[in-house]
Amino acid sequence: MSAATPELTQDDLFDADFLDRLRALFLRLRKRKQLRRKGLQNTPATGFTRDFKDFRHYTPRDDYRSIDWRLYARLDRLFIRLYEEIQEFHVHVVVDTSASMASPFPEKRSTALKVAVALSYMGLVGSHRVSLYSMGETMSEPTAPLKGQGSLQRVLDFATNLDFGGLTQLDASFSNFQPSRRRYGIIFVVSDLYGNDLAEAEKAVRHATSWPGEVHFIQIYHPWEAKPDLDGEIELVDVETAERRRLWFTPRDRKRYEARYERFVSEIEAACLARQIDYQRWRTDYPFDELFLDLLSRGSALAGGS
């Protein structure tokens, strides 16, 4: 079933104001990172960046191209130059494109896309490779790895062209998800995690343990879904399956529903924690900045944490 939701333009997802806010967030994250590193030892790892780090004696099997010939000329001893290590991650952003993400609450779709774009932007700004996926009944093929801020337009094109509809097959999609192992990966799954049954999400989380890199589950939800404002005789229509169900909803039922929903969320969170997977609930009506900052400041490598 394809959800009849209004089309999103690129400006809806990524306008100048949003870019400013992302930059500001990025700077805030840098500042946080620097503040956190004050008093700590630098990492001994060296890399191939242009940032000089140190000298050391040349030993066989070292790359002779690193020998500092000027210093040899002065001291007649072989030294090699060490540079700062540069880590390049592969950021995988998986967006749930099932019908439940677009209907009946389109806020979920726009939020999910904004999160995906923001994460991609962060990845691109950080000179990481970024791959985008859509997840519905199956996991789609990823986009070609994007790199550099110039790829932001492609990210936006991908986001705006996503077709929301169909069922959510969490278990099948996650079992088919095989991210590249060539680089350390940072995997973001943006979804409402509503499966065919209540246990499917928890079962799907288990697949994430085999993914290379750190995994973040971002559960997008609308406040109505946690506390539905229903009363009396209603006919419920599942936007994914079109299944209808009639019931007489009472305040007692509402309490039972809320308790059941909370338990569902808690079970997923507990399953993630048990597997060292980051989990964040993302309520659509909460400030984006706060939640995004909170997401990146939880130790994500994307934000420079380790």
Add this chain to the structure above:
Amino acid sequence: MQFLYPNLLWLLLLGLIPVVLYLFRRRSKQVEVSTLVFFKSLAQEHQESAWLRRLKKILSFLLTLIVIGLVILSLARLVEIRSGDDQLRSVVILLDRSASMAMTDQEGESRLDVAKQRIREQLVTLPEGIELELLVYDRRPELLQPRTTKRRKILSQLDSVAVRPITGRPDRALNMAKTLAELALPAAIWHFSDEVESAEADLVDGIALQHFATSIEEATNVGITAFDLRPIPLEYGRYEVYVEAALNNAATEPVTTKLLVSIAGNRSHYQEIDLNPGQRSAVTFEVSGSIDQVMEIELQSQADRFGWDDRVTVPLPEPRSVVVAWIREDDGEDPFTRLALTSIQETGRLELLRGAPEAWPLSESVDAVIFDGWLPEEWPGDLPAIVLNPPGSVGPIIAQQLSDAVPHDSIRAIEPDHPVLFRVNTSRLALTQTAILDPRGSLDPLWMVGNEPVLAAGEVDGQRLVVMGFSAGRSDRLPLTASYPLLIGNAVLWAVEEVAAGRKAALLRTGEILKIESDTIRWRQWDGREVREQVVPVPSSRVELDRVGIWETEQGRFGGAHLLSVAESDIPVLPSGSDVASVETRSNWQRFVGHLIWWLLGVGVILLLLESWLFHRHAVY
């Protein structure tokens, strides 16, 4: 099937409301949700397919219509009539208010109360517009409420009906009810009585007779069913009492009842009577008393809940002497006859006037006359008479005097049990016949000598006559025996018996009409439990004796009124296993079997419960 209130059937239009609601029902609010898994988890057990839900919805709608229909049918009072297509036009309610309807059950409820309640229940089963009549009866039927269609009038009159200590005559009442019913055919007669079966009645086609027995299942009753009191001949101030006690047929075991007799409050007689169910036992005894004294007879028995027949109260009658005139020739006075009459006179019961034929007709009032050897030319037809040695024929006396008396050695008694021959021994008598009698008509020969009657007695046109065709003085073995005075005495007493009976206390049965010349009548009545005195105004010269006890007019006339009814004392019971309000119907026409209101309401409630259980027992369906 028939509706008692067909005008309420328009309420069936109310069924259009659920139809409209069903056709134009508001669709339930549709809400799109991201997933149903949370809602399913609320009531997983109620997941049903769409077709089942649709079926349930249709069933619920149909059940609603059925419930509405059943309720309205019950309001319209659907009743079932077994057969016949005719419509009932009138109902005659025949209610027994005779004495036995006062019989109470263990809850203290009388049979009349039960009958009233049953009538009220029956009335609600009747359709509107049927004409009703209320006819109550005891000894006589009384139309309490003429034909009306207003039930409240019937109910109002019904409240005023009370039991009266009078014997019931259902046959008369039933005939009257039948007559009333025939005026508006087709009709039904509802007979409410404590009798198990209704009296026979020839019903015309179009009349249904329904009998509602209100008798109880077990009853024991001992009652006085007959009573008499008369002065004992030749004994002043002595009375002979005859009491008959009976135990009802439906009694389950024999009963020993105590008969207590008191005069002026003093116990004068006590006797125990053993009675088997259905048995009647008579006892006679003598009591002494005087005028102005009251004799009370009471039966005391255990388990007897019907009191009206347990007591008889009667004032003792005046003991006046019998006055007899003896007409004979002065020179022909028979000394033996004089001796016999004198011996009776000495007891104080007989006042004898002696006179010659010249004294006839008598200037004084007498109770009887003795013609001895003489007969008047014009026969007195209004006086009891004893004729000795008739000289010829006058009036009913046909005789011829013999010129020569004929002696006879033996007498043949034709009717030795005749009261005139009470204790008269004829075996050793010899008499001399002086006249030939011709006992025609109602005179019966009592003594025969050869082929000739010499003693005859009988009643001619209400006049008692005793004729003797012999002479005591000339007979050999008659005058000196005790038989002659006995014969004379018996003849006198038998002849004046009717006159003496007139002097007995006025013993009447309840329900009889008494003609009085008084504005009030004083009652000393027995209500079954206690004796009360009451003065009742008399609107006319005739009053119905509707109480048990002693009545007395302003002029001092008094008497007793008692139930004395075998039928009322024989309290019936229902056969075991029968319903108290069992119905017996005799007609080939139609009859109500019962109204279906409770069935309809019961089915409606069951359907409501079924619908509730099927469709509303859980929130999710």
